Amino acid sequence: MEAARLQRGVARGMSLRYRLFRWTMVAIGRLLFGFTVVDAEKAPNEGPLIVAANHRRYADPVFVSMAVPRRIQWMAKKELFVFPFKRFFFFIGAFPVDRESGRGALRTALNLLKAGWALGIFPEGERRKGYDPEDTPKSGVAMLATRSGTPILPVFVDSVPGPLKRLRGGKLRVYIDDPITFDNTKRKRGRDYEEFAGELLRTIYGLESEEHGGGLS
Secondary structure, eight states: OHHHHHHTTTTOSOOHHHHHHHHHHHHHHHHHHOOEEESGGGSOSSSOEEEEEOOOSTTHHHHHHHHSSSOEEEEEEGGGOOTTTHHHHHHTTEEEEOTTOHHHHHHHHHHHHHTTOEEEEOTTSSOOSSOOTTSOOOSHHHHHHHHHTOOEEEEEEOOOOOHHHHHTTOOOEEEEOOOBOOOOSSOOOHHHHHHHHHHHHHHHHHHHHHHTTOOOO
């Protein structure tokens, strides 16, 4: 299986073909949307990493992969891996996950991190229009971080400018923050995971607010 191949660490870096694909997507993004990455240097160049981002649109995995200079692996529901899209999803760094088997997905993710991969995750679990402090965040990202001891890279993908906004100088900006770690020296409960996931989401959405001189209350 592709997931097993990835766990063995095969082609963990960017292949020439993937580099060309990523370069092409970045070039197109800059031309059409003014694609701009803020603080890209904060992303570690090597070692296990959890890339955690907000999720507004289907294209977010591509935008995040364009912004973070790493070969990122993304969990994707297995129903997506059908002809003719199967090979493309594998190529861009997605691997199939059975959503009915949460333990299997967690085991695969931990094995990938152990092998030194960068793993992409959307802590909200599904697409959302914006930050809602009343929503209960998914605790999976905190569980992965504490069990693996892997740092988390917060990423915020801003809105895609429409044609008129683009003509006025609007840009699609992706903000990257310093990696953060989740203390794994003490025994954790479900509430601890949820609290950390909530803090992580506030950090992610706070990247946009800090850029505009504001802040989340």
